[in-house]
Amino acid sequence: MEDPPDVATLIAGLVAENEGARKYAVFKLQSVLGDPSFADAFIEADGLYALRQAVLETTGNMQAYAFGSLDTLLELDMGWEIVDAAVIEKAVSLAVTHPLVNIVRNVLTLLVLIVSRPLTKSRRESAEVFGFKAIKPALDQHAGFLDSLVQRLGASDHALCANALQLINALMRDAVVHGGEHEWPKFIKRLQDLGVIGGVGMLMRGDTASDPSTPLAAAILEFQTLTKVLLRKWKEVRVNVELAEHKRALKTIHLLSRVSTQPPTPSDTNGETNGKDSKRHHPEKWRRLGFETESPAWEFDETGYLGMMDLVNYARGNEDAYQKTLMEQSVHPREQRCPMARASLSVTLILYEHFEIDDASETEAYGGGHVRSISARGRLDGQANVDKLYRPLLLQWGRLHTAALNAFMRMWKAAGAETEDFFKIEEVVRIIVERIVGAADRRTDVGKIEDDLRSVTLETARRWQMAGLDEVYEDAWGPHLAQVREQLHQESLQFMKEQRIRCLLQGAWFPTTMLSAGVVPNWRYVRLSRNKRLLQYQDFSVRGNDEPSPDELTEKLDLSMVTSVDSNVSASEHPLINGNNSSTETLKEANGHDSINAPQQSTNTKITILGTRTKTNKHSLASFGTSDEESTLLELFPQSSLVASEWLDGLLMLLNQQPITKDTTRLIEMMEDWGVRLRMLNLRWEDVDWDALEARVKGVRVAEREVPSREGLEEEYYYAIQA
Known part of the structure; x- marks a missing residue:
């Protein structure tokens, strides 16, 4: 060396x-x-x-x-x-x-x-x-x-x-x-x-x-x-109309609106007009732009000069749309107008909160005459994925503000909102920004974000809002909701078991073989007996309009011999007959009450009932026999996904097994979900003793509240116990 x-x-x-x-x-x-x-x-x-x-x-x-x-x-x-x-x-x-x-x-x-x-x-x-x-x-x-x-x-x-x-x-x-x-x-x-x-x-x-x-x-x-x-x-930076730059910005907002010097309509002033004053200036110079008063400077208190910049940039960059929107709004009653200026300031705050501008852990402290150099590399060390660190959309603040403000006005129009609904629309737009802007990665172009904000519908935003509400309640109620869901799941499962078994008790027509085009099939009618111990069935050469009587169903299958039920129904997401039968068929059609002359369709859906010729243990339908090997006892060929779901899951539930088809699972989940929502309607945030709830979650014993004595009180008198 x-x-x-x-x-x-x-x-x-x-x-x-x-x-x-x-x-x-x-x-x-x-x-x-x-x-x-x-x-x-x-x-x-x-x-x-x-x-x-x-x-x-x-x-x-x-x-x-x-x-x-x-x-x-x-x-x-x-x-x-x-x-x-x-x-x-x-x-x-x-x-x-x-x-x-x-x-x-x-x-x-x-x-x-x-x-x-x-x-x-x-x-x-x-x-x-x-x-x-x-x-x-x-x-x-x-x-x-x-x-x-x-x-x-x-x-x-x-x-x-x-x-x-x-x-x-x-x-x-x-x-x-x-x-x-x-x-x-x-x-x-x-x-x-x-x-x-x-x-x-x-x-x-x-x-x-x-x-x-x-x-x-x-x-x-x-x-x-x-x-x-x-x-x-x-x-x-506080907005001060005494400063030339701030005064010039406000003037720009006003001049680009192309304000009319004509007096306002009766809907604007409740019939009060002053022609002399209107020749000098519009009596609602600032309120027509969406401000709440004729002294707009104070309305920038929350957003400061940033809010003014955003509004000025929108008016300059979208001059035609700015003027057209204000003109359209002017013909509506005041309470139905979307206050553009107020909406712009709201969007500024939404973006400000979304990008966490005030987060002290990310933004650099400044003041005292010196800004410390940011130790960015120290935060980057050990981070393998920069997608979560880089926020290129933050640099496109102006374009995001414009797109989100346009979305705000579209949501207002789609909802038919009025002045008192402003905060509701604001919350919808906040959710839209979180969903669309928040889901973008570092490679997402701002043009795609603008397109998404331009095309999102109110229905989609409401759906996102409900999903977010579920998450909020889940976070707030934690294990209590889990217990409620489990209880409702069992109730929904029991309800569906009863419904599916009722379908079996009602009976249904099945072809005796898989249907093929041009082939006239024989038909089999199958029904569960009233005591739920037998499957009664009979083959017919033609499919009748009426249900066969019990005396006509001479064939019987003892359910105690059934060991399992096999099917190709669960092999596909939607068990359709060659994709031609809709899962939205009516119960009447699904149970064989459609016209006898209806065109036949080929089917590849089959339910196979397996068991032994010797009765199984009477204590367990699902146990295997000891004398015979398992064999096919009966085959069913459902003509629709609904019938397949009813009979397959109904038979499984008779065997005390879980349902497997998507239709039944979806219905159980739907009932469970709506049950939770109905329970939530009876809950209020202020009803919760949060300290006690936290203690219970952590396993700490909480002292029970003493119930006040009613001694000496009349029946009409009640205590009001504060939460």
Whole structure:
């Protein structure tokens, strides 16, 4: 192993006239400066200014190595004294124009370190300038710097992408803290106009950053978190109509609506009009846009400037739809109008809650003049699946807001809602967003989400709402609902057993063989005896209109000889006759009361009753006989799925076995489900003693409440026991 060169040799090489010596020196320097003790010795030997000279005067790979060495020193928080305007200008210039990737990577790292350097008290008092202000003079000389920086996000070199995004993140952090109340929004908008959202979104959806351990993955997650920080800051900005920017935004909302100067209709003012006032302005200037009053500023209290931005962006980006919707709403009575502005603010809050913008565990704390750098890689380590971490749809906030607001107005119209129903529609839209946006993975394009939000129906949303309600009750009532479900399941199972056996007692017609096209079959009528011990049946040449009398059913099968029932009914999801018979056939048709002249259909459904010729143990119908082997006792060929389900499950239940067909199982589940819902109608959240419930779940004994004595009370007097 080669011994590392000494400090004096390296410093001499940095300023040597021989190009080979200089190249060797800068190459070796970047690998040894990572050792703090070597870095101290290098600085004590006045090596910094030799390194600065190499940074400014070398070219090609030597310059890349020189910047790499400087980056290594700065990461150790050493060598900042040589980072002056000349070095920064050189770095910015190379970042914009230089074609060599290794140089651009290292100069971007240098700029990240400069912008991200924490400001200590001593540095604030010194003349040193760090953060965005340090590189701003150089940026003024290179107007295309930010544009080139955003374009680097599409570079094929992953390290270059990561460095470019890290610098963008650093600039955003610094802008939020030091940019001033009115400056940071302008800087963020400038980045967005240059396409930073599209660039980062492309990285999120692609395979480039699928490895969570890479610096690029950490930079992507940091950008996502900073986006949440920005949304939160916009929400915290109070709307103030005295500010020119806020006043201009409100004016934009009003002007884009193309307000009419005509007086309102009688439905607007209950017959009260003032023609003189209406010539000056519409008497419901803001309420017609969906605000609750004519002083709309306070209505942005919950959403802040974020809500105003969303409403302005919607009006600008959908001007025709905005005007058309307001015009359509104006002809309805006031209580039937969908308040667009109020709906827009509601959608903003729905998205804000959905993406958990206020979650302190994800968003970066800011304040006190400093935003800490996000340790994204630490959260990514050990995570094999970045699909759960990346939220590219968060970056498409404006398009999601527009699509969700349109869905809100569609739901309002479909439901025939009125003003008092606003919160109900709001809840429906919240469920829609959770279902559609929440189910999307990182590769889902925002266009598909817009299509889904555009096509979802009120019926579908209500179904989702009911499913969600079941989950909420399940979480709230826990084991109590499980007990109720088990009880209702047994009751439903018993009910279906009685129903299926009644079908057997009623009897049914079956062909004696599988039906084939053009073949006239013989028919067999089968019925369970009243004492439920025998199957009575008889074969006939034709199928009669009336049920045969008991005397005509001369053949009998003793059920005590039955050991099992076999069938191909359960082999398919829907046991149809060649797919031609619907499971929705009526009971009349299924039991053979349709016309004798009905066309015959081929069937491949068969129920086989198996048993022994010797009676089985009288204590168990399902036990096997000991004298004879099991053989076929009777075959039935049902003509519909309903008849097949009734007879197969009816026979199984007579043998004290579980039903197996889908029709019977579905009916049991339906009765169980509706039974649970009916029980829920008698429950209220406030009826629950939550402390006692939690104690019971944990197995803690709970003291019973003492029932008050009625001694000395009249019959009409009752205690009101508080929960």
